[in-house]
Amino acid sequence: MKKFRTLLNQVRGLGSAKEGTHHWWLQRLTAVALVPLSLWFAASLISMADADYFSVVEWMRSPMVTVLLLCLIWALFHHTQLGVQVVLEDYVHAEWLKITSIVALNFAVVVLGLACVIAVLKVSLGG
Amino acid sequence: MPASNRPLSPHLQVYKPQLTSVLSITHRATGVALALGLLLLVYWLFALAAGPETFFQARQLLGSWIGKMVLLGFSFALFYHLCNGVRHLFWDAGLGFELKTAYASGWAVVAVSAALTVLAWAIALS
Numbered sequence: 001m002k003k004f005r006t007l008l009n010q011v012r013g014l015g016s017a018k019e020g021t022h023h024w025w026l027q028r029l030t031a032v033a034l035v036p037l038s039l040w041f042a043a044s045l046i047s048m049a050d051a052d053y054f055s056v057v058e059w060m061r062s063p064m065v066t067v068l069l070l071c072l073i074w075a076l077f078h079h080t081q082l083g084v085q086v087v088l089e090d091y092v093h094a095e096w097l098k099i100t101s102i103v104a105l106n107f108a109v110v111v112l113g114l115a116c117v118i119a120v121l122k123v124s125l126g127g
Numbered sequence: 128m129p130a131s132n133r134p135l136s137p138h139l140q141v142y143k144p145q146l147t148s149v150l151s152i153t154h155r156a157t158g159v160a161l162a163l164g165l166l167l168l169v170y171w172l173f174a175l176a177a178g179p180e181t182f183f184q185a186r187q188l189l190g191s192w193i194g195k196m197v198l199l200g201f202s203f204a205l206f207y208h209l210c211n212g213v214r215h216l217f218w219d220a221g222l223g224f225e226l227k228t229a230y231a232s233g234w235a236v237v238a239v240s241a242a243l244t245v246l247a248w249a250i251a252l253s
Contacts, residue, residue, distance in 0.1 A: 028219060031212050038209060042202070042247065049251040053179040060175070080162045087159060112169050119172035126176075 023082060030079035037072040057123055066124040070117060077113035081106060146233045154211045157204040164201045202247055207240040 003010075044065075048056055059065055084105055092098040142148065167189075174185035188194050214232050217223045223232055 031216065046247050046251045053182045056175060080165060083158050084162050087155060112165060115169055116172050119176040122176040
């Protein structure tokens with residue numbers, strides 16, 4: 001029988017990842033974002049090593065800091081999810097445990113990431 | 128050869144450790160450590176959001192002897208993963224694969240991440 005499907009269509013989905021370069025690309029995208037963001041955050045923490053509660057709150061209330069912190073949290077938790085998932089895929093061999101731990105990881109990063117976002121918003125927008 | 132006896136790769140235990148392989152597995156180890164360290168970030172932000180007293184407690188805890196040791200390890204893991212991550216980005220762009228370059232960039236990662244850790248703590252403690 002003549003094949004009507006294109007060559008590209010025939011090979012799509014055959015790779016073990018099933019999703020092409022999506023995971024790989026997002027890992028790199030978040031990595032590039034984290035280079036300046038994490039250096040900025042580390043420098044901020046170092047300069048506030050002795051700072052009291054009120055100066056840290058004042059720092060976080062600056063709109064620029066709030067936005068950069070939210071960007072940092074997004075990139076950080078996304079990058080962590082992608083990275084730890086690869087480690088789990090490589091080292092956890094029992095299929096049920098692999099799937100369970102990947103699901104748990106995905107839930108955990110969303111819960112913890114949202115918790116960070118809410119904490120930052122509470123400080124920066126709170127009365 | 129029966130299928131079950133086929134040689135499997137990679138069997139890391141049979142290889143002599145070399146700079147490139149040690150740095151590679153350290154990248155993973157620091158990545159996992161930093162993932163666990165995110166709990167510290169959650170704790171710090173929650174303490175800040177809870178108010179002055181809770182934040183003061185968190186500062187006391189993180190400023191204690193044990194807290195400082197954890198933060199020291201955490202900061203080195205961060206700087207190492209950051210530097211080696213940049214090395215990976217160059218590889219992704221197809222650059223630096225020659226053996227000599229890979230070793231040079233590897234030693235550079237070790238030196239720069241150690242230097243950044245020392246610098247960060249020198250400023251923080253001054």
